[in-house]
Amino acid sequence: MGRLTAIVLGAAAGGGFPQWNCRCAVCQLAWAGDPRVTPRTQASLAVSTDERHWVVLNASPDLRAQIAANPILQPQQDLRGSPIVAVVLTGAEVDQVAGLLTLRERQPFALYATTDTLATVSANPMFGVLAPGVVSRQPVSIGDRFTPAPDIEAELFAVPGKLPLYLEGDSPALALETEVNVGVEMRSGGKRLVFVPGAAAVTPELKRRFTYADAIYFDGTLFTDDEMIRTGTGSKSGRRMGHMPIDGEDGTLAALTNLAARRVFIHINNTNPILISGSPERQKVEAAGWEIAEDGLKVVL
Amino acid sequence: MGRLTAIVLGAAAGGGFPQWNCRCAVCQLAWAGDPRVTPRTQASLAVSTDERHWVVLNASPDLRAQIAANPILQPQQDLRGSPIVAVVLTGAEVDQVAGLLTLRERQPFALYATTDTLATVSANPMFGVLAPGVVSRQPVSIGDRFTPAPDIEAELFAVPGKLPLYLEGDSPALALETEVNVGVEMRSGGKRLVFVPGAAAVTPELKRRFTYADAIYFDGTLFTDDEMIRTGTGSKSGRRMGHMPIDGEDGTLAALTNLAARRVFIHINNTNPILISGSPERQKVEAAGWEIAEDGLKVVL
Numbered sequence: 001m002g003r004l005t006a007i008v009l010g011a012a013a014g015g016g017f018p019q020w021n022c023r024c025a026v027c028q029l030a031w032a033g034d035p036r037v038t039p040r041t042q043a044s045l046a047v048s049t050d051e052r053h054w055v056v057l058n059a060s061p062d063l064r065a066q067i068a069a070n071p072i073l074q075p076q077q078d079l080r081g082s083p084i085v086a087v088v089l090t091g092a093e094v095d096q097v098a099g100l101l102t103l104r105e106r107q108p109f110a111l112y113a114t115t116d117t118l119a120t121v122s123a124n125p126m127f128g129v130l131a132p133g134v135v136s137r138q139p140v141s142i143g144d145r146f147t148p149a150p151d152i153e154a155e156l157f158a159v160p161g162k163l164p165l166y167l168e169g170d171s172p173a174l175a176l177e178t179e180v181n182v183g184v185e186m187r188s189g190g191k192r193l194v195f196v197p198g199a200a201a202v203t204p205e206l207k208r209r210f211t212y213a214d215a216i217y218f219d220g221t222l223f224t225d226d227e228m229i230r231t232g233t234g235s236k237s238g239r240r241m242g243h244m245p246i247d248g249e250d251g252t253l254a255a256l257t258n259l260a261a262r263r264v265f266i267h268i269n270n271t272n273p274i275l276i277s278g279s280p281e282r283q284k285v286e287a288a289g290w291e292i293a294e295d296g297l298k299v300v301l
Numbered sequence: 302m303g304r305l306t307a308i309v310l311g312a313a314a315g316g317g318f319p320q321w322n323c324r325c326a327v328c329q330l331a332w333a334g335d336p337r338v339t340p341r342t343q344a345s346l347a348v349s350t351d352e353r354h355w356v357v358l359n360a361s362p363d364l365r366a367q368i369a370a371n372p373i374l375q376p377q378q379d380l381r382g383s384p385i386v387a388v389v390l391t392g393a394e395v396d397q398v399a400g401l402l403t404l405r406e407r408q409p410f411a412l413y414a415t416t417d418t419l420a421t422v423s424a425n426p427m428f429g430v431l432a433p434g435v436v437s438r439q440p441v442s443i444g445d446r447f448t449p450a451p452d453i454e455a456e457l458f459a460v461p462g463k464l465p466l467y468l469e470g471d472s473p474a475l476a477l478e479t480e481v482n483v484g485v486e487m488r489s490g491g492k493r494l495v496f497v498p499g500a501a502a503v504t505p506e507l508k509r510r511f512t513y514a515d516a517i518y519f520d521g522t523l524f525t526d527d528e529m530i531r532t533g534t535g536s537k538s539g540r541r542m543g544h545m546p547i548d549g550e551d552g553t554l555a556a557l558t559n560l561a562a563r564r565v566f567i568h569i570n571n572t573n574p575i576l577i578s579g580s581p582e583r584q585k586v587e588a589a590g591w592e593i594a595e596d597g598l599k600v601v602l
Contacts, residue, residue, distance in 0.1 A: 014405075020368050021383040021408040023376045031375055039369070061402055065366045067321050068340070074332055075324045079533050082322040094430055098402050101362055101395050104315075107322040124425035129395055232380050 001151045002050050004188040004301045006215065009056070009066040009073075010041035011293035013221050013269040014095035016062060024231050024271050036277045040295050041066055042095045043197050043267040045217060046073065046084075048149065049188045055086045055148040057184055057195050063099030069295065082107055086148035089113035090197060091161075091181045092120035097127075104129040108136075112148055114156060114179040115139040142182060151189070156182040157209065160201040162242030177203075181242060185209065191301040193217070197267035200242045202255040213261040214301045217293070220265025223247050223272050223281050231271045243267075246274070246285060253288050266293040302452045303350045305489040305602040307516065310357070310367040310374075311342035312594035314522050314570040315396035317363060325532050325572050337578045341596050342367055343396045344498050344568040346518060347374065347385075350489045354450040356387045358485055358496050364400030370596065383408055387449035390414035391498060392462075392482045393421035398428075405430040409437075413449055415457060415480040416440040443483060452490075457483040458510060461502040463543030478504075482543060486510065492602040494518070498568035501543045503556040514562040515602045518594065521566025524548050524573050524582050532572045544568075547575065547586060554589050567594040 010016070017040040018030035029037045041062035048054045054073060060066065067073045075081045086109055089096055100121070103109065111130070113121070118137050121127050140146055140156055148154050161181025183196035183206075193215045199206070210216055221243035228234030228241075238245050245251045246265065256263065265285065268274065273281040274292050285292065311317070318341040319331035330338045342363035349355045355374060361367065368374045376382045387410055390397055401422070404410065412431070414422070419438050422428050441447055441457055449455050462482025484497040484507075494516045500507070511517055522544035529535030529542075539546050546552045547566065557564065566586065569575065574582040575593050586593065 016365060018375075019406060020365060020403060021376050021381050021406055023378075023380055023382070027376075031372075041365075061362070061399075062365060064317060064321060064342075064363060071332075074319075075322050075328075077324075079324055080322050081324070094402050094405065094427060098362075098399065098427075101399050102321060104395065105320060105322055124427045126395060126399075126425050126427075 001189060004152070004186065004191040004193060005048050005051060006193055006299045007046045007070060007072070008266065008293045008295055008297040009044040009046050009070065010060050010062055011266050011268055011295055011297070012040035012042050013267045014042060014093060015270060016040065016042045017268065017270045017275060019270045022233065022270055024233055026273060026275050027270050029276065037275050038294055040268065044099070045195050045266070046070070047152065047186050047193065049151045052083055053085045053149040054083050055088060055152060055154070055186070056084055057088050058090055058096040058197065059087050059099030059103065060095055061098035063102045080107060082109070084109055086110045086112060088148060088154065088184050089117050090184060090195070092117045097121055100127060100130060106131065106134050108134050110136045110138055110148065112138045112140050112146060112154070114141065114182060116179040120180070142179065153187045155185045157185060159183045159196055159199045159206065160203060161198060162200065193301065198242050200239050200244055202244070202252070207256070210256060210259055210261065215262045215264065215299050216259070217264045217266045218252065218256070219243055220246060220268045220272065220274065220292070222269055223274055227269070227271050233271055247281070253285065253290070262291065262299060263289060264291045264293050264297070268292065302490060303352065305487065305492040305494060306349050306352060307494055307600045308347045308371060308373070309567065309594045309596055309598040310345040310347050310371065311361050311363055312567055312569055312596055312598070313341035313343050314568045315343060315394060316571060317341060317343045318569065318571045318576060320571045323534065323571055325534055327574060327576050328571050330577065338576050339595055341569065345400070346496050346567070347371070348453065348487050348494065349450065350452045353384060354386045355384050356389060356449040356453060356455070356487070357385055358389050359391055359397040359498065360388050360400030360404065361396055362399035364403045367596070381408065383410070385410055387411045387413060389449055389455060389485050390418050391485060391496070393418045398422055401428060401431060407432065407435050409435050411437045411439055411449065413439045413441050413447060413455070415442065415483060417480040421481070443480065454488045456486045458486060460484045460497055460500045460507065461504060462499060463501065494602065499543050501540050501545055503545070503553070508557070511557060511560055511562065516563045516565065516600050517560065518565045518567045519553060519557070520544050521547060521569045521573065521575065521593070523570055524575055528570070528572050534572055548582070554586070554591070563592065563600060564590060565592045565594050565598070569593065
């Protein structure tokens with residue numbers, strides 16, 4: 001058994017960086033090829049212990065390009081095959097599931113997610129290209145242990161997420177824990193990795209789990225809660241979209257201190273100034289001990 | 302008004318070239334980086350007369366990467382925007398529609414397709430990310446004229462396509478004309494371009510239409526009808542999948558002779574030996590006056 005290893009397949013939030021129709025300040029740097037920014041595909045992590053069997057956490061719409069960029073995920077033997085033996089979903093948003101459509105062509109693998117998430121996927125007949133006799137859909141409850149690849153034990157856990165629309169309006173934004181937005185913990189050889197691409201808040205339970213982790217990949221969507229409103233790119237605060245900000249009194253930097261783990265921001269929105277090397281926001285995050293995920297970042301625990 | 306211009310955004314059939322899980326002889330060359338082959342994304346064509354407003358024919362799963370590869374399709378002005386003003390669908394297969402999910406983020410454009418194709422898309426709740434108030438879905442009947450961009454007149458036409466499964470079995474494979482598989486004609490300044498990424502046969506009506514065309518982008522899926530069976534990559538003949546072969550007595554080379562148009566094979570399957578420069582099959586196709594589409598191929602009529 002080798003060491004628990006993770007490769008960032010994509011580091012950006014939904015839409016990717018740059019986003020196809022956006023000319024915000026950060027996207028403009030990317031379109032212009034400015035060396036201070038690096039384009040990123042949509043968030044996904046590949047995890048393995050032997051570098052021959054890989055578990056993909058969330059199937060981003062960019063999955064085909066991500067496989068092209070990572071030879072280790074390309075077929076190695078037989079006429080048809082793939083090192084991807086399983087996909088684990090933390091939710092059913094477009095940027096978490098559309099890449100499943102890339103995994104068609106009658107290739108067996110196992111798909112793990114909560115019953116709610118699997119139902120949201122199956123409500124779309126198009127995902128029928130993953131034939132039931134070929135791709136096994138494995139419902140997993142929060143807290144269950146499962147084995148998506150040899151020597152890897154995994155568990156889904158509750159994470160405060162997006163408010164249902166009907167609860168928005170004028171009421172304060174409450175963060176709800178539901179089966180449609182979860183985190184994943186992967187364990188092997190005494191090492192623990194957690195992947196939480198969307199979190200509206202850090203609960204005491206989450207904080208306790210992170211205390212025991214060796215690597216944390218956490219929601220880096222927005223630097224400030226009103227970032228999309230201020231940049232004119234959206235009308236909602238981060239929290240109302242299910243994403244706590246990095247900065248501010250009750251932001252992630254303040255909430256997640258005194259942790260021994262490698263801490264990596266992932267699912268970074270195109271408006272987020274931490275994408276710019278040398279920006280004050282990037283410096284603040286790095287000074288606090290956080291890394292900013294880029295496509296291809298490899299961590300071996 | 303400028304000249305009618307088309308750029309191949311993607312030249313490969315569904316799955317792309319190489320295909321994520323395939324090690325057929327042609328894919329192996331691509332995985333190995335052999336210079337005789339060039340990777341290709343999934344089939345799509347962008348058409349314009351002014352190079353500022355573009356119509357995309359089929360939204361392939363690779364659309365985000367295709368926009369990244371074609372600066373002319375990137376946002377040019379305002380905070381949010383896109384030169385893509387319309388998408389026209391020739392069917393509702395994964396490789397024809399999944400890219401619509403990339404075109405989210407509240408960006409207005411018009412989506413043209415037959416009623417059947419739009420219904421197949423809408424049966425998937427996920428495409429609700431294209432909000433009805435933002436993206437206008439325009440049902441078009443075969444033979445109707447519509448204007449997807451300034452100075453471009455377009456028309457969908459019938460093309461023999463895939464057999465419904467229930468008609469397969471032991472009966473001979475009949476090619477059916479339905480609203481779920483069509484071709485597109487684009488006209489401007491007296492020039493005509495036709496795009497037919499899937500055709501099970503060439504009818505006299507199709508042949509007559511091609512006689513008046515200046516450029517033909519035609520189904521280049523398979524070189525021989527039994528190609529997928531022989532290579533062990535599939536169990537069906539090309540015709541049963543709705544694709545007539547290039548070669549053979551009743552193949553495309555034999556059916557489409559004496560045409561003045563530029564003739565380009567597109568939607569090329571990963572098993573097709575015309576993908577290999579210098580192969581006997583490539584030489585035969587080129588000797589017959591056909592071009593083999595690559596991503597980025599630009600034609601100005």
